[in-house]
Amino acid sequence: MKIFIDDTYEALSKRVANDVINIMSNASKPLFCAASGDSPKGLYKELADQNNASLIDISNWYFLGLDEWLGLDANNEGSCRYMLNKDLFHPLHVKKEMICCFDGKTNDTPKECNRIENFIQQQNGIDVAILGLGMNGHIGLNEPGTSALLRSHVSDIAETTKTVGQKYFSKPQTLTKGITLGLATLMEAKHLCLIVSGEKKAAILKEALQYEPTENIPATLIRDHPNFYVYADKAAARLL
Numbered sequence: 001m002k003i004f005i006d007d008t009y010e011a012l013s014k015r016v017a018n019d020v021i022n023i024m025s026n027a028s029k030p031l032f033c034a035a036s037g038d039s040p041k042g043l044y045k046e047l048a049d050q051n052n053a054s055l056i057d058i059s060n061w062y063f064l065g066l067d068e069w070l071g072l073d074a075n076n077e078g079s080c081r082y083m084l085n086k087d088l089f090h091p092l093h094v095k096k097e098m099i100c101c102f103d104g105k106t107n108d109t110p111k112e113c114n115r116i117e118n119f120i121q122q123q124n125g126i127d128v129a130i131l132g133l134g135m136n137g138h139i140g141l142n143e144p145g146t147s148a149l150l151r152s153h154v155s156d157i158a159e160t161t162k163t164v165g166q167k168y169f170s171k172p173q174t175l176t177k178g179i180t181l182g183l184a185t186l187m188e189a190k191h192l193c194l195i196v197s198g199e200k201k202a203a204i205l206k207e208a209l210q211y212e213p214t215e216n217i218p219a220t221l222i223r224d225h226p227n228f229y230v231y232a233d234k235a236a237a238r239l240l
Contacts, residue, residue, distance in 0.1 A: 196237075202236055
């Protein structure tokens with residue numbers, strides 16, 4: 001585990017972008033797993049800015065969505081795919097055939113999970129997985145109590161996540177289940193990059209990095225990954 005602490009969120013975002021670009025440029029069939037939400041927005045903007053300035057070439061990158069609210073898809077404002085389209089895929093001008101995301105409106109969740117796992121295998125694994133840290137320690141939609149042995153699966157949304165998740169929607173949204181990459185799948189990624197910013201995340205970041213591994217705090221279960229990188233701004237790292 002390597003921990004990088006920057007004074008500002010902007011500096012943090014630039015650091016992650018440079019590291020991601022370095023990793024992806026050395027991959028033969030690059031697969032980038034993207035989390036939606038606020039934490040990685042700065043990274044995605046930096047990637048788009050560099051791509052639009054022709055400083056990088058992402059034309060051979062494949063993209064994978066980390067998770068989705070069950071019952072929602074790209075047409076629903078606030079869904080994970082909607083957010084990724086807005087923050088990452090559209091600014092980067094990614095071709096549709098290079099993108100694979102969970103369909104939250106699927107009628108066959110086991111088949112959908114298999115489709116995602118097969119896509120990962122076809123690309124020879126995930127090269128970089130971008131992760132955020134939930135207020136309850138969740139990773140993706142792997143909520144407290146989730147087994148570290150699970151691959152892609154349907155999860156029950158914790159009460160904390162139901163509450164925090166409302167910020168992505170313009171009107172109240174019923175959130176009960178999610179579909180997500182499992183911790184076992186993520187542990188097979190070549191690099192895991194956890195992005196944490198803001199004072200409100202300080203307490204859970206301390207727990208994620210310093211508590212004994214426990215399913216009650218899913219983030220503690222990925223610490224032993226051989227290439228686990230934590231990127232925090234000074235506000236989020238104030239208790240470390």
